[in-house]
Amino acid sequence: MRYRRFLKLLLAGAVALAALAGPALANPTIVFDLENGKILQHQEAFKRWYPASLTKLMTAYVAFRAIAAGDVQVDSPIKVTKRSASEPPSKMGFKPGSVMRLDNALKMILVKSANDVAMAIGENIGGSQAAFAERMNAEARRLGMTGTHFVNPNGLFSPDQYTTARDLGLLVMAIRTEFPQYAPWFSIEGLAVGKKKISNYNLLIGRYPGADGMKTGFVCPSGFNMIGSATRDGRTLVAVVLGEKSAITRAETVARLLDQGFATPTPGWLTVAALPSYGDTTSVNDMNDEICRKKPAKEQSEAAAPVGDKNAPKSRYRKKLDHAPALVAVGLGGATGPIPKAMLDASGQEYVDVPLPSWRPDLPPPPGAEPAVIGSATAAQEPAKAVN
Numbered sequence: 001m002r003y004r005r006f007l008k009l010l011l012a013g014a015v016a017l018a019a020l021a022g023p024a025l026a027n028p029t030i031v032f033d034l035e036n037g038k039i040l041q042h043q044e045a046f047k048r049w050y051p052a053s054l055t056k057l058m059t060a061y062v063a064f065r066a067i068a069a070g071d072v073q074v075d076s077p078i079k080v081t082k083r084s085a086s087e088p089p090s091k092m093g094f095k096p097g098s099v100m101r102l103d104n105a106l107k108m109i110l111v112k113s114a115n116d117v118a119m120a121i122g123e124n125i126g127g128s129q130a131a132f133a134e135r136m137n138a139e140a141r142r143l144g145m146t147g148t149h150f151v152n153p154n155g156l157f158s159p160d161q162y163t164t165a166r167d168l169g170l171l172v173m174a175i176r177t178e179f180p181q182y183a184p185w186f187s188i189e190g191l192a193v194g195k196k197k198i199s200n201y202n203l204l205i206g207r208y209p210g211a212d213g214m215k216t217g218f219v220c221p222s223g224f225n226m227i228g229s230a231t232r233d234g235r236t237l238v239a240v241v242l243g244e245k246s247a248i249t250r251a252e253t254v255a256r257l258l259d260q261g262f263a264t265p266t267p268g269w270l271t272v273a274a275l276p277s278y279g280d281t282t283s284v285n286d287m288n289d290e291i292c293r294k295k296p297a298k299e300q301s302e303a304a305a306p307v308g309d310k311n312a313p314k315s316r317y318r319k320k321l322d323h324a325p326a327l328v329a330v331g332l333g334g335a336t337g338p339i340p341k342a343m344l345d346a347s348g349q350e351y352v353d354v355p356l357p358s359w360r361p362d363l364p365p366p367p368g369a370e371p372a373v374i375g376s377a378t379a380a381q382e383p384a385k386a387v388n
Contacts, residue, residue, distance in 0.1 A: 026043050026044055027044065027223070027241065027242055027243035027244060028043065028044040028045055028047045028049055028164065028165035028240070028241075028242045028243065029041070029042060029043050029044070029045075029165060029239065029240060029241050029242070029253075029257060030042040030043075030045045030165045030166055030168075030169050030239070030240045030272070031237060031238070031239045031240075031257045031258070031260070031261045032169055032237070032238055032267070032271075032272050033235065033236070033237060033238075033261075033267050034172070034173065034176055034177075034229065034236040034237065034238050035235070035236065036267075036271065037169075037173055037271035037272045037273060038267035038268060038269065038270065038271055039267060039268055039270050039271065039272060039275060040237070040260070040261045040264050040267045040268065041257070041260070041261075042165070042166070042275065044165070044279055045164060045165045045166040045169075045275060045278075046147055046164050046165075046166055046277050046278060046279055046280075046281045047164060047165070047279060047280055047281070047285060048147055048162045048163070048164055048280075048281070048282070048283065048284040048285070049162060049163060049164065049165070049222060049225070049242045049243060049284065049285055050157060050161065050162055050163075050219060050221045050222035050284065050285075050286075051155055051161065051162065051163040051168070051217060051222065051225065052155045052157075052217030052218050052219040052222040052225050053090075053113045053115075053154070053155040053215065053216065053217035053218065053225075054155065054163070054168060054215055054216075054217040054225050054227060055118075055150065055152070055153065055154060055155030055161065055163075055217070056109045056110065056113065056118050056153070056154060056155060056215060056217075057168070057171055057172070057175060057214065057215050057227070058136050058139065058140070058150060058153075058171060059109065059118050059121055059122060059132075059136070059153040059154070060106055060109065060110060060175065060182075061139060061171060061174060061175050061179075062125065062126075062132065062135050062136055062139055062153075063102065063106060063121060063125055064175070064178070064179045064182060065139065066125050066340075067102075068179075071125065071340060071341045071342070072102060072124075072125055072337075072338070072340040072341065073102070073337035073338060074101065074102055074103040074337070075101050075102065075103065075334070075335060075336050075337035076101070076102045076335060076337035076338055076339065076340055077099045077100070077101070077102075077124075077335035077337070077339060077340075078099065078100050078101070078102050078105045078117075078120050078121055078124045078335070078340075079097065079098070079099050079120065079124060079343075080094045080095065080096050080097060080098040080099075080100075080116065080117075080120050081096060081119075081120060081123050082096045083119065083123065083129070084096075084116050084117070084119035084120040084123060085116055086116075087115040087116040087118075087119050087154060087156065088115060088156065089115065090112060090113050090114060090115055091114050091115050091116040091117070092108055092112065092114045092116055092117055092193070093116070094116065094117070094332065098332050099332060099333065099335050100117075100330075100331070100332050100333070100334075100335060101333075101334050101335045101337070102121070102335075102337075104330040104331065104334075105117050105120065105121050106121070106182075106185060107185055107188060107191065107328060107330050108191065108330055109121065109154075110185055110186060110188070110215065111188050111190065111191050111198065111200045111201075111328075112191060112198050112201075113201055113215075113216065113217070115154040115155075115156060118153045118154035118155075119152070119153055119154055121153060122152070122153030122154075124340045124342065124343055125340050125342055126153075126342055127342035127343065129152055129153065131342070132153055133150050133151050133152060133153070136150040136153065137149060137150055140167070140171075143167075143170050143171060143174055144170055144273060145163070145164075145167035145170055145171065146167070146277075147162070147163065147164040147166070147167050147281060148162065148163040148164065148167045149161060149162055149163075155217055155219070156219065157219045157220070157221055157222075159284070162284045164281075165240045165241075165242055166272060166275055168227060168240050169238065169240055169272040170272055170273065172214060172227060172229070172238050172240075173238075173272065175214075176213075176229075176236075183212065183213070186212065186213030186214050186215070186229075187205055187211065187212040187213055188200060188205070188326075188328050189205055189206045189321070189325040189326045189327070190325045190326070190327045190328070191327060191328055191329075191330050192327040192328065192329045192330070193329075193330055193331055194331060197325075197327060199325065201216045201247070202214075202215065202216050202226070202228065202251075203247065203248075203251040203317040203318070204228050204230070204251055204254060204255060204317065206321045206323070206325065207316065207317055207319070207321065208228070208230060208255050208258070208317075209230070209232065210230040210231045210232040211228065211229070211230045212229055212230060212231050212236070213227070213228070213229040214227040214228065214229050214238070215227050216247070216250070218247070220287070220288040220291050220292035221286045221287055221288045221291075222242070222243065222287060223242070223243035223244055223245065223287040223290070223291050224243070224244040224245065224246055224247055224249070224250040224291075225241065225242045225243065225244070225250065226240075226241050226244070226250040226251065226253075226254050227239070227240050227241075227254075228241075228251075228254035228255070228258060230258050230262075232262055235262070237258055237261040237262060239253075239254045239257040239258050239261070241253050241254050241257070243285065243287055245290075245291070248315045248317060248318060251315070251317040252315060252317060255317070
């Protein structure tokens, strides 16, 4: 009995320390040790936030799980659908019907944060955006991500897509511990697509000592989000930062938190999974007015103030790399693996990205066919499953 009371007091103290860590409206952060999940510091860790392209970490995780389950292989074809090709930037710009390997597609969403490719991955592995979102939410529930909900695989804004710093910590731990073979993909310095070179939006990669991941994200309502990880002397720390004001400040904040973490040899005893809920856990913060209505359009982008821009604020994370970036070649073609199972019908044939034919109402339907009901939600809204 005394032990339980003592434990409750310790938990209450941990929550109180989090409340004292910053102002009430401070942006959410959490820093933890990847090996054991022990937390070094946190604030507003359960505040709901729009994930933006941090969503693509869950897209990658679902894909990794699908590979492990045999639903798809790393060299399986990912076809660009008409729907995915129409997604707004950041994007690769591939035409509908283009085909790439799954591993190349994943590298494109992790480095370039390509919205069109993320949607293509979702549609090919899930069969549709909605079906893939169901898989994303099922994985979130399984991992204990209690403050998270997904509706799309790329992170484009939706009021119904949100997460928390603590939940993202759980996701990072699952990715890095369950699938260590894919860890190098999160630290790629840049991509080579033909003659085009694409730098990683994560400004810590190649600049912060030991940086080895993970992802950035931005939409106006979310502000500038970032998850950064680094390994030194065999110890890997992860910092999650949501709602920063610019691409520069998010990199600097993550670097500062990692520095503080590495300077703390012994983390606290609380883990990401065991952290008790606190603060506002229901409303979703919206930074649109602060980020996009008060700033010029050129600053409303993941690629704002590119590295080397003389007019950008000075920062070590805006300087060019002190070495030639190690580029990974990606592109179309080379997909010799099996077609994703979600893209096959009952007879094993691939679905086609064309609308289903409908019979003229003034003609009788052929034997065995049911006439479409005018006004039916299914007839009006359900598109043909699959890709071109």
